Amino acid sequence: MDVLLISLPIGFLITNVLWINQYPDYEADLKGHKYNLLVRIGKQKGVIVYAALYGAAYLSFVVITVITKNLLWLLSFLTIPLAVHSVNIARKYYDSIPQLVKANANTVKIYQNTRIMMVLALVTKGNMVGFWKVYVF
Secondary structure, eight states: OHHHHHHHHHHHHHHHHHHHTTGGGHHHHHHTTOOOHHHHHOHHHHHHHHHHHHHHHHHHHHHHHHHHTOGGGGGGGGGHHHHHHHHHHHHHHTTOHHHHHHHHHHHHHHHHHHHHHHHHHHHHTTOHHHHIIIIIO
């Protein structure tokens, strides 16, 4: 059960990487009759999905924190400002690929940084003092 629970936020975040990377191909997909979900709902509504995937990821960290009683899972909240910034970029520039690229890059950064924080939470099991004694000193 723990493995399934811990896989949720990383699943939501990698889905967001794939989601935002569909925007540059939108016109080609539409023209080529590739009706992926973004083409079906449109770019503007796609930004709502983009934001919702972030929300689901961060909400899952709250659930993991409550179940495991390990507050270090909340370290991932440090990426929330970058996620909000990325959603704002996507909302403003969903039709302008050169400006939207920053949201794409930020989404990958969030995914990578969150994975590092998740490893820290897993390795220490919420016990930073024990972690420093065993792994650092």
